[in-house]
Amino acid sequence: MRAIGVTALRRAGRPTRAEEFLADRAALVRACARYVLRQHGIDPLPWYRRRCCEPGDAALPPGAAIGLAECGQRTDAALLWPLLTHPTPGVRARAVAGLRALDVTDTRRLLPLLDDAAPGVVREVTVRGPEDPGQGPNRVVL
DSSP, X not given: OHHHHHHHHHHTTOGGGGGGGTTOSSHHHHHHHHHHHHHTTOOSHHHHHHHHXXXXXXXXXXXXXXXXXXXXXXXXXXXHGGGGGOSSHHHHHHHHHHHHHTTOOOHHHXXXXXXXXXHHHHHHHHOOOSOOTTOOTTOOOO
């Protein structure tokens, strides 16, 4: 339902209201928010970069990390790596998922996260990326 409401902001001519949904917990809502902004000539990528540039920001929502990866470039991984030590487990987990989405994972740098106290972080570290031909399903990254 949130995705429908966010999309309606385009017709209502209120694209700036869509910004508050750029870090939503749901990928579809984030995608709709980016769509609304782009339809009004606003690039959402700078917003994500600004939000993720302070790795110690306790108010950083997890959706900002993965949102950066969803619309960013491989060079944006430089903003995600520092988030692996963020105090919020959800941010750490979404940063790992973002690095995987950008295809810039580094086993040596992710290995310490296997001991993370948050199961969601460990789960993200052990999930593999897109299907590789000849590999079985759910191959562990590390």
